[in-house]
Amino acid sequence: MDNVGALEEAARKRKERLQALKRKQNNREDEPHDGPETKVQSLDDTAEEETSAGSKKAAIFKNYIPEDESLQEKVQPNVELAQVEEHIQEQLQAAKPEPVVEEIDLNNLAPRKPDWDLKRDVAKKLAKLDKRTQRAIAELIRDRLQSGEADLVTAVQASSEAAQQDDEDSD
Template sequence: MSTEEENAIEAAAAARRERLRALREAQELLQTPDDDGNKTKEEEDENDVQMKFRNYLPHDKQLQEGKVTPPDPFLNIVPKKPNWDLRRDVQKKLDKLEKRTMKALTQLMGLLAAVGTLLWQAIKCTTWMLLCELRELQ
């Protein structure tokens, strides 16, 4: 029996060593820098270079083609509604009023439901009373 136990212990230890070795190899692979990835990023950065001529007007056609066009300032101008300043000033009050309105509506719906159930109970009671009276008459 002792040899079987020893064999089982040795097999478990060997399996554990194998798992640890595989884990170390995986960590080493993760820690090694990837040279190909760095080169592609550098190449992309070199290809994305666009020239900005702030103080220099290029006379060469190739340089003029590489020039970045400035954004059109008139594209961002959008006419505002005539009451935009009033709405901005009153927005906090409108939000508060909206909350109060929703609260009042839920209270009214609760009251209406309560009145509806009371009315239904009253109808049931009166019908029951009428049925009892009809039975007594028969």
């Protein structure tokens, strides 16, 4: 709540300054203008009024060099910029890491087998096919048992022989 009060106070002060500025401009419009000399004088007068009032800052010229001698004293001198290139170069040199030589593991350098990625990609599909194959073999055994063509021992032996042949064919 204190923040709201401070904002309202700042807004009120801003409105008062704007109204005072409008009054000054209206007063200047009423006065006759003789030329640029009166304008420079009025600027100098307003700067003095502002400093005497204390609420406003005096005019300081940082990038502008006025032609009037009375305003020359308000020109701010150019500031020498600090040379930071040397400081930055020192920090960059200090930040460079020294190369560290480590022992090289020959196992990591050995090339992989040429088909390692193929085996990796096919492994999931082969797992699915193995499951389906096992289901199909179990289903064939059930069908033979229900049809009564052979006894249980013969059916199991036939299925195991078929599985062995599949293993040999895949190798």
